Amino acid sequence: MDHVLTISGLIRRFGSVLANDGISLRVRPGEVVGLLGHNGAGKTTLVSQLVGLLRPDAGIIHLGEVDAVNRPAEARRRVALQSQSQAPIDGLTPRSAIEIACRLRGLSTTDARSSAEVLAEELDIGDWIDQRALPEGRGLSGGVRRLTSFAMAAAAPTPLLVLDEPTNDVDASRRRLLWDAVRRRADEGAGVLLVTHNVTEAERIVDELVILDRGRVVASGSPAQLRGTQDTDLRLELQLPRAGADPSAELASDSVAPPFGRRMRRGRNIVLTLAEQDASQAVTWANRLRAAEQISGYGLAPTTLEDAYLGLTSSTPDDAETPDQESIHV
Numbered sequence: 001m002d003h004v005l006t007i008s009g010l011i012r013r014f015g016s017v018l019a020n021d022g023i024s025l026r027v028r029p030g031e032v033v034g035l036l037g038h039n040g041a042g043k044t045t046l047v048s049q050l051v052g053l054l055r056p057d058a059g060i061i062h063l064g065e066v067d068a069v070n071r072p073a074e075a076r077r078r079v080a081l082q083s084q085s086q087a088p089i090d091g092l093t094p095r096s097a098i099e100i101a102c103r104l105r106g107l108s109t110t111d112a113r114s115s116a117e118v119l120a121e122e123l124d125i126g127d128w129i130d131q132r133a134l135p136e137g138r139g140l141s142g143g144v145r146r147l148t149s150f151a152m153a154a155a156a157p158t159p160l161l162v163l164d165e166p167t168n169d170v171d172a173s174r175r176r177l178l179w180d181a182v183r184r185r186a187d188e189g190a191g192v193l194l195v196t197h198n199v200t201e202a203e204r205i206v207d208e209l210v211i212l213d214r215g216r217v218v219a220s221g222s223p224a225q226l227r228g229t230q231d232t233d234l235r236l237e238l239q240l241p242r243a244g245a246d247p248s249a250e251l252a253s254d255s256v257a258p259p260f261g262r263r264m265r266r267g268r269n270i271v272l273t274l275a276e277q278d279a280s281q282a283v284t285w286a287n288r289l290r291a292a293e294q295i296s297g298y299g300l301a302p303t304t305l306e307d308a309y310l311g312l313t314s315s316t317p318d319d320a321e322t323p324d325q326e327s328i329h330v
């Protein structure tokens with residue numbers, strides 16, 4: 001099947017910063033591809049190039065058959081973008097903003113009207129659809145503005161839909177509606193590139209994930225592939241006491257410990273993966289550690305993509321409280 005987006009060997013520098021360092025990725029029609037990365041990983045730089053706001057230093061960007069670097073105006077017609085910053089809708093109502101976005105993409109007045117109605121219903125923003133956005137964030141909440149931005153991008157069908165952190169400021173129940181609306185656009189044939197640093201949310205709706213770290217692709221594949229574990233695998237999280245040695249540091253010489261897969265440390269928490277059949281041995285081991293006050297508590301649950309993601313990417317300022325993060329395969 002032809003790809004709606006093909007990026008190959010993309011390089012973009014800002015002075016001495018290599019913001020995109022040879023990135024390659026593809027999006028097929030009907031597919032949601034998540035682009036994950038910490039702050040500063042290079043996500044927005046990539047998006048800006050594919051919509052023609054920045055020119056790459058090297059590399060290929062094709063939107064379908066169109067070379068987006070050399071024919072940006074033509075490429076722009078094949079992609080709709082919900083950018084990370086709020087759409088400038090002050091003075092407009094959500095209804096008029098969505099209808100204008102539709103008209104700019106060539107829809108008739110009648111189709112623009114019905115598209116705004118459908119999206120208001122889909123996203124449950126009917127109560128504010130005729131309320132005017134005012135300067136300085138007055139008139140409409142951040143969440144309704146964000147949903148309106150999404151609706152403006154999604155209202156007229158395009159081969160590629162690019163969403164840069166679409167759920168910022170949106171409440172939990174409308175987030176769900178938004179994800180359903182994204183999935184629906186893909187099921188209707190659009191390719192979706194979803195840019196986010198919210199791993200848990202992305203995991204629920206994406207078909208493929210591309211993980212960026214410091215401008216480079218460090219991993220890509222389906223969520224199950226990236227978790228790097230079997231669907232039945234479990235994670236045992238040990239909480240260490242404030243001043244205690246790490247009881248998982250000497251696993252090889254611990255005869256009671258079950259075989260573990262991946263071991264990751266974040267501050268005072270140790271996450272170990274294990275096979276389902278070793279669960280009861282793991283609980284016995286953890287109970288013994290707790291009785292000996294070597295740990296203050298533990299939890300056993302299915303493995304998460306977030307564990308794999310944190311193992312693949314470099315530490316961020318968020319990890320400042322947990323400077324001793326390390327990822328180890330044992």
Ligand SMILES: Nc1ncnc2c1ncn2[C@@H]1O[C@H](COP(=O)(O)OP(=O)(O)OP(=O)(O)O)[C@@H](O)[C@H]1O
Pocket residue numbers: 014017018019037038039040041042043044045046197
């Ligand atoms: N216009 C610019 N001038 C100089 N440096 C820039 C510019 N834009 C981005 N950078 C740098 O390029 C790197 C990648 O930034 P980018 O905004 O693409 O990351 P990001 O993954 O989108 O981050 P965030 O999640 O915070 O939006 C960072 O080191 C950033 O400081």
